[in-house]
Amino acid sequence: MGDMVKGNIAMGEAAIRAGMHIYCGYPITPSSEVMEYLSWRAQEAGRQFIQAANEGEAMYMVYGAASVGSRVLTASSGLGISLKQEGVTYMAAADYPAVMINVCRYGDGLGSLESGQTDYKRETRGGGNGDYRNIVLSPSTVQEAVDLVYLAFDLSEKYRNIVVILTEGALGQMMEDCEYPPVKEVPFYDWAFDGKYTHGPYPSQMAVDLHAKGMKNNEKRALITENEQRWEAVGVEDAEYVLFAYGIPGRVVLGIVDELRKKGEKVGIIRPISLWPFPQKAFDSINKNVKGFISIETADSGQMLEDVALYAKKKGFGNVPCYFISSPPGVPKSKYVLENFEAIKAGKVKEVF
Amino acid sequence: MAKGKKAPEKILRQVPFCPGCGHGIIVRLVMECIEELGYNDNVLIGKPVGCASLLDNNLAVDTFTGAHGRNGASMTTIKRLKPDMLVVSYQGDGDCYNIGFSETMNAAYRNEKFTVIAVNNGNFGMTGGQMAWTSMPGQKTSTSVNGRNVELSGMPIRVPEMIAHSFDTAYVARGALFTPAEINKTKSYIKKAMQAQIDGVGHSLVEVLSPCPTNWGLTPLASMERIVNELVPYFPLGEIKNKGGK
Amino acid sequence: MKEIVFAGFGGQGVLTAGLVLSQVALFSGKKATWMPSYGPAMRGGTANCTVKYSDSRIYSPGQEAPDVIMALNIPSFNKFINMVKPGGVMLIDSDIVTCDTSVRSDVKVVKIPGTTIANELKNPKALNIIMLGAMVKLMGDFSEKEAIDGMNDMFGKKGKNKYEEANTAAFKKGFASV
Ligand SMILES: Cc1ncc(C[n+]2csc(CCOP(=O)(O)OP(=O)(O)O)c2C)c(N)n1
Ligand code: SF4
Ligand SMILES: [Mg+2]
Numbered sequence: 001m002g003d004m005v006k007g008n009i010a011m012g013e014a015a016i017r018a019g020m021h022i023y024c025g026y027p028i029t030p031s032s033e034v035m036e037y038l039s040w041r042a043q044e045a046g047r048q049f050i051q052a053a054n055e056g057e058a059m060y061m062v063y064g065a066a067s068v069g070s071r072v073l074t075a076s077s078g079l080g081i082s083l084k085q086e087g088v089t090y091m092a093a094a095d096y097p098a099v100m101i102n103v104c105r106y107g108d109g110l111g112s113l114e115s116g117q118t119d120y121k122r123e124t125r126g127g128g129n130g131d132y133r134n135i136v137l138s139p140s141t142v143q144e145a146v147d148l149v150y151l152a153f154d155l156s157e158k159y160r161n162i163v164v165i166l167t168e169g170a171l172g173q174m175m176e177d178c179e180y181p182p183v184k185e186v187p188f189y190d191w192a193f194d195g196k197y198t199h200g201p202y203p204s205q206m207a208v209d210l211h212a213k214g215m216k217n218n219e220k221r222a223l224i225t226e227n228e229q230r231w232e233a234v235g236v237e238d239a240e241y242v243l244f245a246y247g248i249p250g251r252v253v254l255g256i257v258d259e260l261r262k263k264g265e266k267v268g269i270i271r272p273i274s275l276w277p278f279p280q281k282a283f284d285s286i287n288k289n290v291k292g293f294i295s296i297e298t299a300d301s302g303q304m305l306e307d308v309a310l311y312a313k314k315k316g317f318g319n320v321p322c323y324f325i326s327s328p329p330g331v332p333k334s335k336y337v338l339e340n341f342e343a344i345k346a347g348k349v350k351e352v353f
Numbered sequence: 354m355a356k357g358k359k360a361p362e363k364i365l366r367q368v369p370f371c372p373g374c375g376h377g378i379i380v381r382l383v384m385e386c387i388e389e390l391g392y393n394d395n396v397l398i399g400k401p402v403g404c405a406s407l408l409d410n411n412l413a414v415d416t417f418t419g420a421h422g423r424n425g426a427s428m429t430t431i432k433r434l435k436p437d438m439l440v441v442s443y444q445g446d447g448d449c450y451n452i453g454f455s456e457t458m459n460a461a462y463r464n465e466k467f468t469v470i471a472v473n474n475g476n477f478g479m480t481g482g483q484m485a486w487t488s489m490p491g492q493k494t495s496t497s498v499n500g501r502n503v504e505l506s507g508m509p510i511r512v513p514e515m516i517a518h519s520f521d522t523a524y525v526a527r528g529a530l531f532t533p534a535e536i537n538k539t540k541s542y543i544k545k546a547m548q549a550q551i552d553g554v555g556h557s558l559v560e561v562l563s564p565c566p567t568n569w570g571l572t573p574l575a576s577m578e579r580i581v582n583e584l585v586p587y588f589p590l591g592e593i594k595n596k597g598g599k
Numbered sequence: 600m601k602e603i604v605f606a607g608f609g610g611q612g613v614l615t616a617g618l619v620l621s622q623v624a625l626f627s628g629k630k631a632t633w634m635p636s637y638g639p640a641m642r643g644g645t646a647n648c649t650v651k652y653s654d655s656r657i658y659s660p661g662q663e664a665p666d667v668i669m670a671l672n673i674p675s676f677n678k679f680i681n682m683v684k685p686g687g688v689m690l691i692d693s694d695i696v697t698c699d700t701s702v703r704s705d706v707k708v709v710k711i712p713g714t715t716i717a718n719e720l721k722n723p724k725a726l727n728i729i730m731l732g733a734m735v736k737l738m739g740d741f742s743e744k745e746a747i748d749g750m751n752d753m754f755g756k757k758g759k760n761k762y763e764e765a766n767t768a769a770f771k772k773g774f775a776s777v
Contacts (some may be wrong), residue, residue, distance in 0.1 A: 003756065004621050004633055022430060030637065048433060053459040060456065064427030067417050068397075068434050090420045113637065174660050175633035177625050193415040193431075195395040195438040197363075201409050201416065248660070251569040255658025331634070331661025348774065 002177035007099050007142045007167065008033035010178050011075070011101055014149035016041055019186030020099075021070035022048040024061035026080060029171035031103035034075040045183075055080040059087030066096035069192025071153050077169070078111045078119065079264050082127065088162060089128030094203040097156035097189075099149065100134075101165040103172035106298065106329040114329035115169030115347055117247060120303035123166045124276040131214060133221055135163040135228060136275040140251040142176035142340035144273070157189065166275060168298065170248045170331050224277055231279035232271040235261050238284045239268030241345070244308050245296040246272045252332045253296055256341075259334075278307045283315035290317065292351070294344060296325040296337055302352055309353035321351030361388045368411045373573025375563025376404055378530050379472055379539075383441060386544045388580065390551065392439040397431060399424040401453075403445035403479045405472070410562025419444075425460035425469075432467040440467035446487045446560075447477040450512050452472065453524040454486075461516045461556050464523075468546045471512070474565040482518055482568030486510040489583060494568075509587060513560045515592040523555030525594040526558060529562040529585065531577040542592065562588055600653035601738060602663060606679055607671030609646045612727030614723070616669070617648040619731055619750045623741055624652035626749030632660035645674050652740075665738060669730055671713075673698050690734055692726065709737060711776050717769070725769035732773025743774050 005013075012034045014025070023042055025035045033050070042049040050060035055076050065072040076084065081102050083180035091098060102123060106116025123136045134277055145167060154164040191199060232250075234257055236242050245253040250271035257269040270282045293312055295305035301323035302308075309322040325340040327333075343349050361384035370376045387396050393414070400408045402421035409416035419427055424442040432440040449457050449471045457469070476494050477483040483496040487509050491500040517525040524546045528539030539561055546557035562584050564576035571579060605617040614635055616643035621631035631652040636674045649662045666685040669691075670676040676689070683689055685705040700708045711733045717726045728750075735746045747770055751763050 003753075004625065004631065013756070022434060024430065050430070050433070052426065054454060057423070057456055057459060060420055060423035061430040062419070063420065063423075064399075065434055066429035067427070068431050070430075070434050072430075086420060087423070090418075094418065132640060156720070169637075170634065170661070173635055173637050175621065176660070177631065188434075193397055193417065193435075194434065195397055195415055197394075197413050197415055203418065252659040252661070259493030331659060333660055333661065334663055 002179050004252045005142060005178055006033060006173065007145050008103065008172040008174050009037045010142045010146050011149050011165065012037040013180060014042060014146040014304055015073045015153075016045050016047065016100070017183045018150045018153040019071050019184040020047060020073045020153065020259070021186075021188070022050070022065050023073045024050045024052055024058045024065065025074045025076060026052050026055045026058050028055075028080040030105060030115070030172050031075045031077040031080070031101065033172065034101060034103070055083035056087065059084035060230065062098050063087050063091055063096065066091060066098050067094070067193050069189035071157075071186055072098045073101070074098065075103065077103045078105045078107070079109065081119065081122070085127040089126070089130050089132060091162055092126070092128070092130065092132030095160040097160050097162065099152045099156055099165065101149070101167065103212050104166060104168045112329060113169070115173075115248065115298065115331065116329050117168060117249070117298040117303070118300065119166065120275065120297070120299065124278070124307070132217065133276055135159070135161055135224060136166050136278075137163065137230070137273060138166045138246045138275050139171065139273070140247050140271065142171070142174070143178040145171060146178050146180060148273070155228065159220060161220070161224070166247070168248050172241045183306060194331060228274055229277050229279040230273035231282045232273065233269065233282055233285065234258070235266070235268035236282070237268070238266050239287050240266045240291045241268070241341070242286055242290055243269045243294045243296060243341075244272070244304060245269065246275060246304065249296050249298055249327060249332045252334060253337065256334050256337055262302050272304070276310055277306070280311040280315060283311060283317065286317070290320055290350060292321050292323055292344065293317070294323045294325060294341065295326060296332065298327045298329060300326060302326075305352055309331040322353040323349055324352050361385050363388065363413045365413050366412065367410050368407050370404060371408070371567045373564060373566040373576060374404070374513065375474060375530050375561065375565070376472060377469065378409065379561050379563060380405075380443075382536070382540045382543055383443065383470060386540065386547055387414070387439065387441070390439070390544065390547055395437065396439040396441065397435070399428050399431070399440070399442040401444040401448035403448050403477070405445060406479065408443065422448050422451070423456050424448075425453060425456030425458075425465075428467045429460050429463070429465045430491055432465060436466075439550065441547070442467060442469045444469060444471055445478065446471060446473045446475070447485045448577050450486050450510055455561075457512065458516070461520045461522050461558065464521055464555045466550050466553060466555055468550050470543065470557060471560045472563045473560050474563045476565060476568050477583070478565045478568055482565070489587065511588065513558060513593050516558060521555070522557065522594065523549035523560055523596045524557035526592045527560045527562070527588060529580055529590055530564070531580050535590070545595065549596070560588075600651055600659060601667075601740065601769065602678055603650045603666045603734070603738075604662060604665045604668040604682070605650070606645065606647035606668065606675035611671045613646055613669070613671060613726070614648050616727040617650045619728075619753060620734065621650045621652065622753040623735070623746045623749035626752060627741055627745050629654055630657050631659050634660045645672070645678070647675065647679075666764045667734065669734055670696055671726070671730065672675055672696065676700065687736055690730065690737065692730060709733070711773070714774070716772050716776065720769060720772060722765055722769060725765060726770040728766050729773035729776070730771040732775075733777045736774045736777040743771070746770065
């Protein structure tokens with residue numbers, strides 16, 4: 001039996017266990033417990049911790065830390081992650097790994113303190129200039145958050161790519177039992193700066209053939225797309241409607257689908273765990289006669305819905321209508337989702353795509 | 354510059370700055386100090402965005418590509434994670450004092466144990482000579498075509514003094530390059546700044562008044578004269594703070 | 600699956616009471632979730648948390664239709680009385696929630712003089728544990744011993760063993776009051 005642990009704290013502990021060497025960040029609700037916890041836990045575990053003057057500075061600290069080959073973590077929320085974006089794109093240009101946790105709060109600008117999923121587009125497209133992609137993983141339970149943080153460091157290093165854990169205020173704040181993986185002691189990566197010029201002028205951004213590097217990046221992204229799609233699916237083989245939801249809405253909708261199927265309704269769910277790469281392979285087992293795709297997000301507009309529609313087209317479901325259910329800030333209420341689903345089935349709602 | 358002396362072994366080739374530019378001399382001084390202190394194989398230079406972006410393919414040392422102005426943050430973690438490495442942040446004045454003011458001051462505020470070399474050429478050389486916080490009152494630049502109006506843009510900034518008087522750092526100095534004697538003094542400041550880092554005393558910063566003949570629209574010689582006559586009276590030379598070694 | 604809301608003023612220990620119940624559920628081999636109110640929902644000094652426990656996977660951790668609500672002040676009673684599931688229970692400290700409680704005919708209101716009991720125990724801070732004892736009895740899912748062991752296990756792990764005796768006494772009083 002595990003103990004009840006808060007999502008934010010569980011992610012902090014998972015980072016320590018995954019061999020994180022250093023944390024750099026700036027507090028913001030609802031992510032702050034990650035850094036509050038690490039402020040003492042990192043020291044206890046012989047790791048480092050810095051409270052930066054702002055999120056931008058924190059990200060350039062991450063950039064420096066990655067350059068000498070350390071496992072580095074930052075966490076923030078909403079607009080805090082916005083401030084980091086220049087650093088993120090610099091890191092992409094240098095092929096540096098790092099893990100960045102976004103405990104998403106709902107809204108534009110200062111937004112709110114409430115839980116939301118309004119950052120999907122930024123995280124999956126990359127919020128900075130240029131043509132990079134971050135790997136984006138989204139948990140729906142505290143246990144999954146722990147497992148994904150652990151995985152994130154490995155993927156980040158494997159592909160030399162930033163991995164974003166996109167979670168929500170609700171998951172960061174809630175408690176659930178979880179089992180922690182073992183503590184890893186990870187040495188600094190050996191491709192990094194060691195002060196001896198071992199790797200020559202790496203990573204020089206002045207002298208590279210940018211297009212050639214871009215083509216190599218495309219190969220890397222194709223490899224990630226092939227290897228790293230993750231999702232949970234229930235009932236899609238015979239579904240008349242397939243619902244898409246990730247994170248906290250993902251688990252809520254799983255419950256709805258479970259209940260409806262017990263009543264004999266042919267409805268299925270795809271819960272993406274990797275948001276980039278989007279789990280397009282999940283479409284392969286969907287009933288060819290499906291009547292509609294529905295994305296349920298804690299956001300004003302259908303952000304993931306655009307990916308659902310894009311991959312539906314790619315996978316031969318181009319004529320299947322794609323609907324959106326916008327759930328207000330917080331944890332979606334099953335009753336609300338069900339009512340909206342009924343309205344869609346009754347033809348009272350127009351598809352978005 | 355130590356004339357006739359063999360160039361430091363870690364300078365692969367001359368960095369292609371404009372003729373008469375101060376950057377070339379300062380880079381050479383930095384590399385000489387690193388070599389003389391025995392750190393050729395345990396050093397990282399943080400390069401900025403600015404004319405000194407050209408550094409990394411010409412120096413045979415680990416060179417970190419800083420984001421514009423943000424080396425104060427990146428050098429912080431590099432030095433903390435690699436405490437035995439000599440970490441030198443080489444920055445232009447626009448990089449270090451304009452866009453990077455927050456990072457520069459915060460690193461000094463925390464007394465991070467790395468060394469900053471700040472090249473004060475009074476403008477943004479790289480991007481065509483726009484006004485910097487160090488541009489002089491009345492100075493014509495491409496964003497102050499009628500001369501810098503300090504009523505609207507403030508008086509030129511003296512970051513070394515701010516740091517020396519506000520924060521508990523190890524070493525702060527300002528040097529220039531207009532005579533061999535000044536060059537030698539500047540070199541001694543740079544070396545002491547690095548020594549303060551090596552001894553773990555704390556943060557160190559050396560500002561160097563540096564000519565930018567191209568954007569000043571002056572000959573190399575007239576540029577040096579401008580430094581003596583116009584800049585030194587406002588930007589006094591010498592050590593501003595020296596906590597001494599351990 | 601059971602859904603319980605704990606609500607009251609910040610400082611009355613409602614979040615802790617909820618956490619203890621979730622930990623007791625884990626202790627007896629069930630799954631549990633604990634979701635606090637935070638941010639804007641916390642303004643005005645009221646706090647609440649939602650606990651769910653079940654023998655199988657818990658889908659939504661959020662407030663849906665609580666089986667039981669514990670309200671330790673009048674604002675909480677007013678806020679939550681209409682949320683209780685038909686046939687559900689509203690558990691109140693009758694010393695504090697002195698308003699008219701006959702609002703819904705389909706909800707059973709259980710009144711415990713929690714503050715009086717706490718004063719008798721000379722332990723006013725134990726109100727949350729007394730009410731939790733009553734709650735556990737009402738739920739009928741855990742034995743008294745199971746619950747007390749689970750509670751003491753949790754506080755023990757937090758290094759708060761010294762309150763074990765007082766907590767046990769408070770829990771027993773609450774359990775016996777229903
Ligand atoms: C975020 C960002 N803004 C603007 C620029 C454009 N830029 C490049 S270098 C520079 C100024 C450099 O001036 P300084 O630091 O004084 O260096 P110098 O070339 O004078 O040595 C500017 C504004 C940039 N690269 N990045
Ligand atoms: S523009 Fe000015 S600072 Fe830049 S290389 Fe030329 S002279 Fe030097
Ligand atoms: Mg300049």
